[in-house]
Amino acid sequence: xxxxxxxxxxxxxxxxxIQLERLRETLKKAKKSxxxxxxxxxxxxxxxxxxxxxxxxxxxxxxxxxxxxHWPYGFxxxxxxxxxxxxxxxxxxxxxxxxxxxxxxxxxxxxxxARSMYMAGMRKGDVFQNMMSYGLFTGGLGFHYAAxxxxxxxxxxxxxxxxxxxxxxxDFETTVIHIIPSYALLLSTVFEEVGVxxxxxxxxxxxxxxxxxxxEKMRKKIEEIYGFKGYNSxxxxxxxxPGVAFECPFQxxxxxxxxxxxxxxxxxxxxxxxxxxxxxxxxxxxxxxEGMPIFRYRTKDLTRIIPGSCECGRTHRRIDRIKGxxxxxxxxxxxxxxxxxxxxxxxxxxxxxxxFQIILEREGYNDYMTVKVEVQKEFFxxxxxQLERLRxxxxxxxxxxxLITPKVSLVEPGTLPKSEGxxxxxxxxxxx
Amino acid sequence: MIAYQLSxxxxxxxxxxxxxxxxxxxxxxxxRATTIATSDTFGVINLIxxxxxxxxxxxxxxxxxVNLREVLAVLIEDKPGGLDRLTQLxxxxxININNAYGFVLESRERAVFVVDVDQIEKAQKIIEKxxxxxxxxDALAAVEPFHYMKY
Numbered sequence: 370x371x372x373x374x375x376x377x378x379x380x381x382x383x384x385x386x387i388q389l390e391r392l393r394e395t396l397k398k399a400k401k402s403x404x405x406x407x408x409x410x411x412x413x414x415x416x417x418x419x420x421x422x423x424x425x426x427x428x429x430x431x432x433x434x435x436x437x438x439h440w441p442y443g444f445x446x447x448x449x450x451x452x453x454x455x456x457x458x459x460x461x462x463x464x465x466x467x468x469x470x471x472x473x474x475x476x477x478x479x480x481x482x483a484r485s486m487y488m489a490g491m492r493k494g495d496v497f498q499n500m501m502s503y504g505l506f507t508g509g510l511g512f513h514y515a516a517x518x519x520x521x522x523x524x525x526x527x528x529x530x531x532x533x534x535x536x537x538x539x540d541f542e543t544t545v546i547h548i549i550p551s552y553a554l555l556l557s558t559v560f561e562e563v564g565v566x567x568x569x570x571x572x573x574x575x576x577x578x579x580x581x582x583x584x585e586k587m588r589k590k591i592e593e594i595y596g597f598k599g600y601n602s603x604x605x606x607x608x609x610x611p612g613v614a615f616e617c618p619f620q621x622x623x624x625x626x627x628x629x630x631x632x633x634x635x636x637x638x639x640x641x642x643x644x645x646x647x648x649x650x651x652x653x654x655x656x657x658x659e660g661m662p663i664f665r666y667r668t669k670d671l672t673r674i675i676p677g678s679c680e681c682g683r684t685h686r687r688i689d690r691i692k693g694x695x696x697x698x699x700x701x702x703x704x705x706x707x708x709x710x711x712x713x714x715x716x717x718x719x720x721x722x723x724x725f726q727i728i729l730e731r732e733g734y735n736d737y738m739t740v741k742v743e744v745q746k747e748f749f750x751x752x753x754x755q756l757e758r759l760r761x762x763x764x765x766x767x768x769x770x771x772l773i774t775p776k777v778s779l780v781e782p783g784t785l786p787k788s789e790g791x792x793x794x795x796x797x798x799x800x801x
Numbered sequence: 802m803i804a805y806q807l808s809x810x811x812x813x814x815x816x817x818x819x820x821x822x823x824x825x826x827x828x829x830x831x832x833r834a835t836t837i838a839t840s841d842t843f844g845v846i847n848l849i850x851x852x853x854x855x856x857x858x859x860x861x862x863x864x865x866x867v868n869l870r871e872v873l874a875v876l877i878e879d880k881p882g883g884l885d886r887l888t889q890l891x892x893x894x895x896i897n898i899n900n901a902y903g904f905v906l907e908s909r910e911r912a913v914f915v916v917d918v919d920q921i922e923k924a925q926k927i928i929e930k931x932x933x934x935x936x937x938x939d940a941l942a943a944v945e946p947f948h949y950m951k952y
Contacts, residue, residue, distance in 0.1 A: 744810060744866065751808025751868035752899075753838045753845045760840075778842035780812055783864050 370681075372487035372519075376628050377683045384684060385422065387628055391656040393419050399662040402446040404439045425631060425654055430640070430665045436466040436607065444661045447471055452660055457505040458606040458705065465505075468606055471660040475514075478609040481626055482515030485615035488624070488683075489600040490575060491545050493520030498543040500552065501580065501703075502528035507610025508580050508703070512547045515612070521545065528552075531559040539565070542572040547602075549703035550583040550591060554734035557594045568596025577602045579611055580703040582670075582691040601690055607666055608653050614688050622675040622687030629657050632686065633665065634674055637695040645674040650695050651688065669696045699795060701729060701738055706771050708794045711740060714766050720748035720759045724785040731799040739776040740767065746782050802937035803925065804874035805853035806915065809846040810866040813839050821846060824863050830856045833941060834904040834915060847900065849874070849915060851942035872917045873925055874941055876934040879905055879912040887914060890931050896924050913941070 371377045379387070396416040399405040409416060412427055436444065445452075453472050457465040470478070491497065497516040503509035503525060516523045524537055528549075534556065537543065548556070553576065560567045567573060573595055578588065579602035592599050603623050604611035613630060614623035625632055631654035634643050643649040651668045655661075671694065675687040698707050708727060715721045722743030729738055742763060744756070756779055763777045811817035818837070825832060825848075834849040850856045853869055860867045877883045884903070891898065900917040913936065918924045925935060 746866050749808075749810045749866045749868050751806065751845065751847070751870040753840055754899075756810070756843065756845070757840055778812075779810075780843070781810060781864075781866055784812070 371683075372484040377484070377488075377685065379628070379684055381684055384627055388631060388656060389419070389422055391628075392422060392425065392631065392654075395654075395656055395658070395662045395664075396424075398446045398659060399664065400446075402444050402662070404435070404443040405446075405662070405664070422631070425633075425665065428664045430652065430667050431663050432667050433466055433607070433669075436663075440465075441467050444663065445469060446662055447660055455505075456507045456510075456606050456610060466607065468609070469660045470609075473659050474609070477629070477657055478511065478612060479514045479518055481609070481629060482511055482612035483518040484626070485602065485612055486512075486515055486519055486545075486577070488615060488617050488681075489577065490598075490618055491516070491519055491521060495519075495521040495544045496524065496541055496572075497521040497545045497547070498524040498526050498534070498538060498541075500526050500528060500534060500546055500548045500556075507604065507606045508547070511604070511610040511612065512577070516545075531556050532563065535560060535563060535565060538571055538573070544572050544574050545576065546573065547577040547579065549580050550578045550587055550599075551581060551702060551734070551736050553578065553591045553595070553599075554587075557591075558734050567594060573597045575600065577611075577615075579603070581700050582693070585690070603688070603691065605668055605670075607663060608655065608668075609658075613653070617679060617681040617683060619680050621679070622689055624679065624681075624683050624685045625688050627685045630654065631656055632674070632688075634672070635667075637669075637671075643673075645686075646676045648673040648689075648692060667695075669694050669698065671695060697795060699727070699729065699797070701736055701773055704772055706738075706773070710770055711767060712794075714770050715740075715742060715763065718759070718762060718766060720745050721763070722746070722782045724787060725794070726785050727795045729795070729797045729799050736799060737776060738773060739778060741778050741780050741785060743782045743785055744779050802874075802935045802940065803871050803921065804849070804915070804935070804937055804941055806870045806872040806917065807848040807850055807853050807856050807860070808868045808870050809848070809860060810868075811844055811846055813842050813844050818846060820863075821848075821860065821865070824859055825850065825856060828855065828859050830859075831942075834902055834913070836900070836902045838900070847902075849904075849941065851938075853938050870917065871921050872915050873921065873928065874936040875914045875916065875928055876906075876936060877903075877912050877914050879907070879909050883912065884914060887928070887933065890928065891916075891918070891924070894924075894927050896920065896927070 400416050451471045452469045454470045455467050457467050499512050501508035526537055575597050576599045578599045588599050600616040602611055602615050604613040614625035616623050633652040634649040635652055636643050637650040651670045651672050653666050654664045671692040672688045675689055698705055715725055722745045724743045726741040760777050760779055768774045831851040832848055836847045838845050857867050857869050896918050898916055903912050903914040905912045
């Protein structure tokens with residue numbers, strides 16, 4: 370039932386003691402990075418004299434822009450030759466945010482995801498099909514090594530190619546999958562097409578649903594179609610990736626691994642802590658990371674601590690499923706996209722006017738994005754071919770940056786809401 | 802002579818052509834010919850009007866995206882082979898036609914064929930040398946009375 374019983378069921382006092390000890394270590398390590406050494410100097414923090422977890426409150430928040438501004442090595446707390454891997458977040462504006470890992474980091478991260486998978490019920494003997502993209506994205510490799518550690522037979526299927534997914538799933542009697550929830554719905558239509566009932570004709574018994582916030586209703590629907598249990602999986606590349614908080618078999622909130630992360634929930638406006646049970650922005654501090662320790666990282670994800678203990682016996686607190694974002698990041702097919710990325714790309718293209726609009730839609734189980742773009746008046750030469758070329762260039766340029774092929778429609782200048790103030794740049798029509 | 806074609810960028814949705822013709826009607830600008838080229842969600846409305854410069858001004862003023870494009874308006878005979886004489890000539894000279902459309906001036910007598918070509922000056926010389934008459938905006942506006950005199 371437990372991967373590491375001692376850690377998972379540790380009483381809160383001991384957990385706090387371990388957190389303090391690990392915080393001290395992390396502070397000492399972080400002092401070697403150019404970014405935090407300067408911060409600690411500025412706030413007068415003596416890393417040798419830390420007697421309480423309250424010290425964390427003295428350290429300023431870290432945001433994505435800080436990672437970007439001090440790209441690539443500003444946060445590095447070890448020498449470069451200690452590093453064995455890098456990952457990068459999917460949503461990037463200009464410079465990607467990069468996270469570097471030492472051998473120790475990878476080992477701990479792998480163990481943490483293994484702990485999460487074991488908690489949900491995956492065991493040696495299971496056949497695990499990883500339907501996430503491998504590469505810079507953490508969802509592929511993060512789960513891959515952890516599933517091997519648990520002892521499952523891993524099928525590194527990667528993302529997409531639905532018919533092959535089904536073939537693999539049937540041929541090798543896959544029991545566990547890792548999948549983006551919106552893709553799970555899309556895949557169910559392909560199952561129907563090939564005349565296979567995922568609930569009856571497969572050995573599937575559980576799924577990790579990750580990389581995309583989803584509602585309880587959507588989970589239930591997926592569980593019903595596939596006839597398995599779907600476990601909500603949370604993580605972000607800045608905090609390694611998957612493995613930050615996962616559901617246990619009771620499926621009532623996600624246990625957040627407090628031996629590895631210090632958790633705060635803040636009011637995104639006042640930046641003050643909110644009491645347990647109240648919704649706010651999740652803020653995380655790494656407690657065991659060597660290569661790139663990060664303090665008080667603002668995830669921009671909205672959630673709350675679920676008060677009370679869980680029936681599973683784990684003492685690590687639970688967070689609620691992610692309710693939304695405090696910024697304008699949007700998630701499409703598991704890819705994080707910021708409207709500013711689209712804006713930046715568009716403004717580099719001659720002929721593009723001042724305003725644009727992003728529309729997210731769901732057709733059946735397929736999500737897609739339409740970008741409406743105003744054409745510059747002066748650009749128009751009375752030629753349809755020229756407009757077609759512009760449209761193709763916009764599609765290609767956006768695709769290379771956001772990794773998703775948008776539909777692009779050119780519109781007349783002055784017909785979209787003005788960009789001044791808080792224009793509604795994004796219209797999300799995706800309904801449950 | 803060079804004529805002007807009015808091109809208007811418009812989204813492919815109900816009411817866009819009506820918006821254009823509404824303005825031109827109010828301004829008493831006469832439309833001689835029109836074509837529409839569409840691509841998915843947007844298109845281009847091409848017009849030959851009797852007062853292209855004024856039309857451009859009033860449509861721009863109304864917020865529309867308008868371009869005045871130089872085209873050749875060639876007078877041809879309205880009889881079998883009339884258009885063929887012109888297109889064979891353009892083929893022989895290897896001149897590519899981007900867009901073309903025509904309208905009849907006097908039934909079975911004369912028609913105007915509007916061609917949008919890449920090398921407009923070169924094309925104009927060749928066409929005129931072969932004995933065709935090309936019309937400019939004023940001439941296009943003026944041919945109208947002859948048309949009515951037929952009735």
